[in-house]
Amino acid sequence: MSNFSLGAKARSAGYRLAGFDTIGSTNTEALAAAAAGDPGGIWFAALQQTEGRGRRGRQWMSPPGNLAASLLIVPDADPDTIATLGFVAGVALNRALSSILPQGMIRIGIDGADGLDGQSRIALKWPNDVLADGAKLAGILLEASKTPAGNTAIVVGCGVNVVAAPEGVPYPATSLRALGIDRTAEDVFEALTDAWVETFALWDDGRGIGTVLELWRGSAAGIGAPVAVTQDGFVRRGIFETIDSSGRLIIRDDTGARFPITAGDVHFGATASARS
Numbered sequence: 543m544s545n546f547s548l549g550a551k552a553r554s555a556g557y558r559l560a561g562f563d564t565i566g567s568t569n570t571e572a573l574a575a576a577a578a579g580d581p582g583g584i585w586f587a588a589l590q591q592t593e594g595r596g597r598r599g600r601q602w603m604s605p606p607g608n609l610a611a612s613l614l615i616v617p618d619a620d621p622d623t624i625a626t627l628g629f630v631a632g633v634a635l636n637r638a639l640s641s642i643l644p645q646g647m648i649r650i651g652i653d654g655a656d657g658l659d660g661q662s663r664i665a666l667k668w669p670n671d672v673l674a675d676g677a678k679l680a681g682i683l684l685e686a687s688k689t690p691a692g693n694t695a696i697v698v699g700c701g702v703n704v705v706a707a708p709e710g711v712p713y714p715a716t717s718l719r720a721l722g723i724d725r726t727a728e729d730v731f732e733a734l735t736d737a738w739v740e741t742f743a744l745w746d747d748g749r750g751i752g753t754v755l756e757l758w759r760g761s762a763a764g765i766g767a768p769v770a771v772t773q774d775g776f777v778r779r780g781i782f783e784t785i786d787s788s789g790r791l792i793i794r795d796d797t798g799a800r801f802p803i804t805a806g807d808v809h810f811g812a813t814a815s816a817r818s
Contacts, residue, residue, distance in 0.1 A: 566593040625789070705727075
């Protein structure tokens with residue numbers, strides 16, 4: 543049985559919670575709540591998803607014991623600004639995961655995907671993944687819909703491999719258990735809800751996006767390393783230089799030209815030349 547609870551900061555901020563053992567998709571549940579007129583500020587959390595999804599409709603495997611969590615909010619910001627909430631989620635999830643890691647558990651990442659200091663065990667991969675030692679540990683999915691009143695509702699979905707990583711996927715994946723970390727989905731969720739409150743306050747309806755992006759860069763995977771970004775079959779290769787003020791990935795090619803990337807599949811280091 544699930545035993546989800548909000549963190550103290552989330553409770554104080556007035557967030558609500560709906561917890562499940564098994565659900566089709568926490569994002570779908572949150573979108574349905576938005577369509578029904580829920581004002582937002584509610585988390586949907588589950589120990590298992592049977593119909594989870596990632597970016598571009600890809601399936602997100604979520605076996606029993608992993609965390610699937612989705613937050614419904616109705617932010618007061620324009621659509622372009624709302625799109626940067628993915629970075630808020632990334633920083634919050636990174637903070638939550640880092641807070642439950644045993645002290646001293648540090649390892650260098652792989653394939654150039656380590657953090658800026660070359661030692662970060664947890665790192666953020668543009669645009670929506672969290673890595674542990676270069677392998678995918680968690681993913682983020684933002685979805686938007688309209689409320690009955692015509693406002694834009696955003697669902698921030700987070701999936702964390704707590705007890706098991708998916709098999710047969712075309713990228714390295716890991717779990718907290720595989721890393722030797724004995725924590726539960728409920729532990730991760732509680733830490734996430736409090737980290738969200740802190741990071742969302744920094745975002746401040748978009749006015750603080752610069753601060754959030756700076757925090758994101760500070761935990762970014764692969765800055766300064768070779769990168770390949772696939773967009774509709776076209777692969778652009780170069781050096782991952784930075785994330786700009788709009789959250790776009792900036793690639794510098796061999797000629798020194800810089801290219802802003804707004805979406806695509808990212809591969810680092812050795813895989814930057816091996817995958818399309």
